[in-house]
Amino acid sequence: xxxxxxxxxxxxxxxxxxxxxxxxIIGPSLPDRVLALDTxxxxxxxxxxxxxxxxxxxxxxxxxxxxxxxxxxxxxxVAKYVTRGDIIE
Amino acid sequence: MxxxxxxxxxxxxxxxxxxxxxxxxxxxxxxxxxxxxxxxxKATTLGVGGTIVASLLFFSWQxxxxxxHEVLITLFLFITAPVSAHMLAKAAMHRQLKRMxxxxxxxxxx
Amino acid sequence: xxxxxxxxxxxSLSLILWFAWMLLSGFTAGHAVLGxxxxxxxxxxxxxxxxxxxxxxxxxxxxxxxxxVLYDIVVANVSVAIKVLGPLRSIRPxxxxxxxxxxxxxxxxxxxxxxxxxxxxVSADVSPDRRxxxxxxxxxxxxxxxxxxxxxxxxxxxxxxxxx
Numbered sequence: 324x325x326x327x328x329x330x331x332x333x334x335x336x337x338x339x340x341x342x343x344x345x346x347x348i349i350g351p352s353l354p355d356r357v358l359a360l361d362t363x364x365x366x367x368x369x370x371x372x373x374x375x376x377x378x379x380x381x382x383x384x385x386x387x388x389x390x391x392x393x394x395x396x397x398x399x400x401v402a403k404y405v406t407r408g409d410i411i412e
Numbered sequence: 413m414x415x416x417x418x419x420x421x422x423x424x425x426x427x428x429x430x431x432x433x434x435x436x437x438x439x440x441x442x443x444x445x446x447x448x449x450x451x452x453x454k455a456t457t458l459g460v461g462g463t464i465v466a467s468l469l470f471f472s473w474q475x476x477x478x479x480x481h482e483v484l485i486t487l488f489l490f491i492t493a494p495v496s497a498h499m500l501a502k503a504a505m506h507r508q509l510k511r512m513x514x515x516x517x518x519x520x521x522x
Numbered sequence: 523x524x525x526x527x528x529x530x531x532x533x534s535l536s537l538i539l540w541f542a543w544m545l546l547s548g549f550t551a552g553h554a555v556l557g558x559x560x561x562x563x564x565x566x567x568x569x570x571x572x573x574x575x576x577x578x579x580x581x582x583x584x585x586x587x588x589x590x591v592l593y594d595i596v597v598a599n600v601s602v603a604i605k606v607l608g609p610l611r612s613i614r615p616x617x618x619x620x621x622x623x624x625x626x627x628x629x630x631x632x633x634x635x636x637x638x639x640x641x642x643x644v645s646a647d648v649s650p651d652r653r654x655x656x657x658x659x660x661x662x663x664x665x666x667x668x669x670x671x672x673x674x675x676x677x678x679x680x681x682x683x684x685x686x
Contacts, residue, residue, distance in 0.1 A: 328426055331429065332425040334429075335426070336429050342436035369428055373467075388484065392488070395488075399496055402499035402500050437607065441606070457599060458596065484545050520656055
């Protein structure tokens with residue numbers, strides 16, 4: 324049963340990822356695209372965690388943690404760039 | 413006992429997947445930027461939260477001991493997600509993005 | 523007491539750092555020592571970055587607050603999910619101005635984060651004089667009711683926790 328549930332969850336999150344990609348492509352504004360990327364990295368974390376359960380390996384935890392760290396910094400940097408035209412003033 | 417934990421892991425992993433999907437449906441479907449901003453909060457809180465709970469239960473069960481380090485991801489996301497939402501809202505107000513019809517109240521001038 | 527304050531300027535920060543280190547590296551004796559050293563050194567090294575962090579005065583209230591927020595996150599998630607999947611014509615988004623009673627920057631940041639974490643509301647901006655918070659709600663039936671709910675559920679506990 325667990326195998327089926329994990330496959331369903333992977334399918335759901337992948338579908339979510341495709342919807343984010345749709346928003347990333349059509350925009351229409353720059354903040355929309357940044358928001359789509361932000362959601363994308365959050366969904367990637369969920370995807371990696373579920374995959375980690377599926378292959379029964381704790382190594383994937385580190386990858387998810389790294390994506391969380393880098394995703395946050397890049398979203399804030401890009402958002403700040405959109406607002407101010409500069410990242411470090 | 414084993415089947416109960418398996419059931420719990422399956423349930424939380426699917427709850428996580430469903431909320432991640434609902435967040436992205438919101439992102440794709442809602443009409444203006446400010447309403448779309450509400451999508452990722454769902455994906456972060458219950459979406460990742462559900463999968464993390466599943467992972468926590470699963471590895472605690474496999475290793476026969478409490479494995480808590482997945483909690484750090486949730487904790488980190490709970491601290492950072494409001495910050496990025498706030499930065500994006502400020503960026504949108506700075507660019508004076510259109511609001512959907514029927515929005516009450518005004519965004520502030522930046 | 524004074525010496526303790528010098529070595530551990532932020533006891534709760536040190537505790538959180540130590541616990542995070544233990545979670546990351548596993549609960550072994552060696553990591554407990556290394557984590558303890560880091561938990562003392564890091565707050566000392568980053569002291570200039572923490573201006574006037576208020577002390578937690580009421581720990582049981584803080585735990586109660588965390589429970590309320592977690593419960594609200596689950597409930598609000600479900601109600602927002604229904605709104606997102608339903609017909610979009612019926613949702614009425616709006617910007618709501620929330621007058622702040624909290625005076626401390628750190629407490630205001632916590633309140634703003636709490637508002638953003640519960641789905642359906644995002645805190646968009648805070649006025650330069652720290653008196654008003656701009657909140658965007660996905661479906662606002664009654665702005666005054668939303669303000670009253672946020673004040674009662676989140677702001678009052680925070681005020682009691684930090685006594686500011």
